[in-house]
Amino acid sequence: MHTAGTAGRSRGEGARVFRKGTRVLAGTMFAVFMLLVGPSAPSGALFVRSLPVDAVGEIVPNRVMTWNICNPCDVSNIDRAADIATYAPQVIGLQEACVRDVERIRNYLRSFYGLDYHVRYGTVLQDWGRCGGVPWNPGGFGQAVLSAAPMKDPVVVEYPDGGSEDRGYLAVTTTVGGRSVRVFNTHLAQRQQESFRAAQVGVLAEAVARHDRAIVLGDFNAVPDAPELGPLWELAEDTDSECRPEPTGPCEPTTDWHSKFDYVFLRGFAAREHRVQPTPYSDHHMLHTDVEPK
Incomplete structure (x- = not known):
């Protein structure tokens, strides 16, 4: 007992x-x-980052941005969202983007910074190692476009040969600066794969040429005088007026290794001003530009 x-x-x-x-x-x-x-999940506790005093505060209707957000990288999506919110573009093209990461970035932009975006995905492969998930349902990896205005007629094209990794482009029709425009977002083959990039640019340029007004965003893994970019230079101009196949001045690099790999090609638009913004959250800088119709 x-x-x-x-x-x-x-x-x-x-x-x-x-x-x-x-x-x-x-x-x-x-x-x-x-x-x-x-591995795409943000590390550490969830802290909302305050924006700098010169942050724009609301979406800029004629501003577009391209950013390779780096993957796999141990980076918080809160920090990615804060970087985007600082400049608040109308349209953002993201490369190396996992669907789960973009969902979080979009939610943080809305919940913490009051910026509401529509989203379209240009998934070119399912990758558990990069994007998490489970082996039978891995995360989608590729491109994404965020737009403050609705998007229509989305097209996802996977290039016939991506090189060492599947690559492609996403195209949507949306509004920039009050005008309807076809927006392309792409990521070309890796640095030492010129012949693959040349074939990919051929596919992309053929699609861009169908539109009198187009904006082409992306990580092209090539400097401005690379021969494979020739077909795009015939159709459009980069937002940096000094970055050309024959440079007219110092061409501002967009990567941590001091190369110009990221572009905002404009067709039917002119660049008013642009900015390359280094960030600790990727090995690529953010490139954004304010545009006006020609």
Whole structure:
């Protein structure tokens, strides 16, 4: 027969076992969660970052941006969203984008910074290693376009040969500066794969040529005088007037390795001003430009 003290100790030990079991269960569930969300999940606690005093505060209707957000990288999507919110473009083209990351960035832009965007995805491969998920349902990887105005007629094209990794472009029709425009967002083959990029530019340029007004965003993995970019230079101009196949001045780099790889090609629009903004959250800088119709 248990005494009252013995019974109390038994209940206390039972409570401790219950609490320990609860902690073990919680730890197990957290481990499963981290396995499912994968390496694209932001690390650390969720802190809303304050914007700088010169942040624009609201969407700029004639501003477009391109940004390779770097993947896989151990970067918080809160920080990515804060960088975008600082300049608040009408249209943003993201490369190396996991669908889950873009969903979080979009939600943070709306919830924390009051910026509401529509989204379209240009997934070219399903990649568990880059984007998390589970082996039978990996995350989508490729391009994404965020637009303050609705988008229509989306087209996702995978290039016939991506090189060492599948590559393609996403095209949508939306509004920039009060005008309807076809927006393309692409990511070409890696740096040492010129012949693949040449074939990809041929496919892209053929689609761009069908439109009198087009904006082509992306990471082209090529400097301005690279021969493979020739077909695009015949159709459009980059937002940086000094970056040409024959430069007219110093061409501002857009990567941490001091190369110009990122472009905003304009067809039927002229650039009013542009800015290349380095960021600690990617090996590519943000490039944004304010445009006006020709």
